[in-house]
Amino acid sequence: MKSRKREAATASSEQGICSSGEWRGDERGGGGGALLPGLPDEVAALVLARLPRSLLLELKRVCKSWKKALEQPFVAETRAGLPGCMEEWLYVQSWNSYTGKVAWWAFDWQVGKWLCLPTVPRRRGVSAEVFGRASAVLRGKLYVMGGKAGPCGPTLRDLFVYCPLRNKWSRRKQMISTRHSPLVCVLRGKLYVLGGFDWDNQRMDASEVYDYEKDEWAVIENTGHPTLPAPSWYKKDWRPEWQSIVLNNQSYFCSYTEEDGRAFIKEYDPETGIWKLKKHKLKALLRYGLSTVLAGKLHTVDWAAGRVRVADTSGMGWIQMKEIQNLPWVQIWRANPQMVGLGTSLFVVKRGLQIMSIDVSKVDSGQLLRFWGAPMGPGVKDEEVLSCEVLAL
Incomplete structure (x- = not known):
C-alpha cells in the first residue's frame, strides 16, 4: 500500500x-x-x-x-x-546480441556524450528480458509500453514514463490489452497504441488511446489495420518489417510489405479509427529507405543511390548530395540503422551505437558529415538498434 x-x-x-x-x-x-x-x-x-x-x-x-x-x-x-534554451537529445533503445539485454541510451550530440539510462522496471515475477516494447515522446517525457517477456513468456500491458529531469522511470496506468510491437504515434497531444501482437505472435486489431492528463486509457476503433508481419527477435541482424511516420501532428502513415512482397502505405484517421490505403510514391521510400521527419518534411536516404529525397504533402523533390554517394551505404544498411531528425541534420544510428549525421542545411558548403564513436563499455559493438526517439528539454 x-x-x-x-x-x-x-x-x-x-x-x-x-x-x-x-x-x-x-x-x-x-x-x-x-x-x-x-x-x-x-x-x-x-x-x-x-x-x-x-x-x-x-x-x-x-x-x-x-x-x-x-x-x-x-x-x-x-x-x-526561452528562445534557444531547449536542447534535443537522441534516445536509443538497443538490444545486445551477446548479453541478450535491452537498454536505453541518451546521446548529447552537442558534446558527443553518452548516458546509459536506468533499467526499465519489470513486473514482479518476470525475470526474462522484455522485447517488443513500443516507445514515443509526449510532453517532454519518454513513454514505453507493452512488450513480451522472453520468447515464450507472457505479453505485458505496462506503461512506464521516463523523466529526463529526474533520470527515473515511473509507472502509469496499464494499457487495457496486453500486446507487444504495436504501432505507436502521438497525434494532437494524445498517445495512440494501434494493433500489435499477442503472446502467440498473432496479429491484434484492438487499439487504444492514452490521455496523459487524466492517466486513462480508452478503446478506439481500428478498421483496416495494416497486416504487419510479427517481428522476430533473439537473433543478430534484427530488422523491422515496416516504418511509420507522423507529419505535421495531423497525419500518421505506415508503410509495410506483405508476404507476397507487395508494398503498401496506409494513413490512419484518429477521428474515425479507419486506415485508408494510399496510392502514394512514399511507400517505396518508407519501405526501402531510411526515413524521418525534419522541419515538417519527410526526409528519406536512398541508400542504394547515396542521396536524400525530401517530400511533404504538397509535392516531392530531390536534394542532391554528391558528398554522401561515396559512403559505404551497403555496409551501413546491413548494420540495421535507424534515423531521426535533430536540428538541421539527419542522424543515422547503426549497430554498435555508431552515429553519422548529415546536415541538410549545408548542401552547398560541403560540410555535410559528422561522425561519433560508440559509448565505452564491454560488448557495445554488439548493440542492435531497436528504436530511436528525440526528446527536447
Missing part, C-alpha cells in the same frame, strides 16, 4: 505540480538555505533552469536544495519558454 501511494504521489508531481509555470519555493526543502546566496530563490531558479542540459543531472548532486529545485516541472516549462 505504501509503495502504491508513493508511486501515485510521484506521478501526480510529474503531471500537475507547478503547471502554471510558477516557482514553488515551499517544495525546495532540504536545509533551508538559499539556492544562490544574494539572490531570491525565484531568480536563482531561473538561473539554474537556463544552464546547459548536460549540467542539470550533475548539479543535482550539489545539495538537496538544488536537487529539489531541478526536479520541478518549473525547469522544463521555463526552458520551453
Whole structure:
C-alpha cells in the first residue's frame, strides 16, 4: 500500500505540480538555505533552469536544495519558454546480441556524450528480458509500453514514463490489452497504441488511446489495420518489417510489405479509427529507405543511390548530395540503422551505437558529415538498434 501511494504521489508531481509555470519555493526543502546566496530563490531558479542540459543531472548532486529545485516541472516549462534554451537529445533503445539485454541510451550530440539510462522496471515475477516494447515522446517525457517477456513468456500491458529531469522511470496506468510491437504515434497531444501482437505472435486489431492528463486509457476503433508481419527477435541482424511516420501532428502513415512482397502505405484517421490505403510514391521510400521527419518534411536516404529525397504533402523533390554517394551505404544498411531528425541534420544510428549525421542545411558548403564513436563499455559493438526517439528539454 505504501509503495502504491508513493508511486501515485510521484506521478501526480510529474503531471500537475507547478503547471502554471510558477516557482514553488515551499517544495525546495532540504536545509533551508538559499539556492544562490544574494539572490531570491525565484531568480536563482531561473538561473539554474537556463544552464546547459548536460549540467542539470550533475548539479543535482550539489545539495538537496538544488536537487529539489531541478526536479520541478518549473525547469522544463521555463526552458520551453526561452528562445534557444531547449536542447534535443537522441534516445536509443538497443538490444545486445551477446548479453541478450535491452537498454536505453541518451546521446548529447552537442558534446558527443553518452548516458546509459536506468533499467526499465519489470513486473514482479518476470525475470526474462522484455522485447517488443513500443516507445514515443509526449510532453517532454519518454513513454514505453507493452512488450513480451522472453520468447515464450507472457505479453505485458505496462506503461512506464521516463523523466529526463529526474533520470527515473515511473509507472502509469496499464494499457487495457496486453500486446507487444504495436504501432505507436502521438497525434494532437494524445498517445495512440494501434494493433500489435499477442503472446502467440498473432496479429491484434484492438487499439487504444492514452490521455496523459487524466492517466486513462480508452478503446478506439481500428478498421483496416495494416497486416504487419510479427517481428522476430533473439537473433543478430534484427530488422523491422515496416516504418511509420507522423507529419505535421495531423497525419500518421505506415508503410509495410506483405508476404507476397507487395508494398503498401496506409494513413490512419484518429477521428474515425479507419486506415485508408494510399496510392502514394512514399511507400517505396518508407519501405526501402531510411526515413524521418525534419522541419515538417519527410526526409528519406536512398541508400542504394547515396542521396536524400525530401517530400511533404504538397509535392516531392530531390536534394542532391554528391558528398554522401561515396559512403559505404551497403555496409551501413546491413548494420540495421535507424534515423531521426535533430536540428538541421539527419542522424543515422547503426549497430554498435555508431552515429553519422548529415546536415541538410549545408548542401552547398560541403560540410555535410559528422561522425561519433560508440559509448565505452564491454560488448557495445554488439548493440542492435531497436528504436530511436528525440526528446527536447
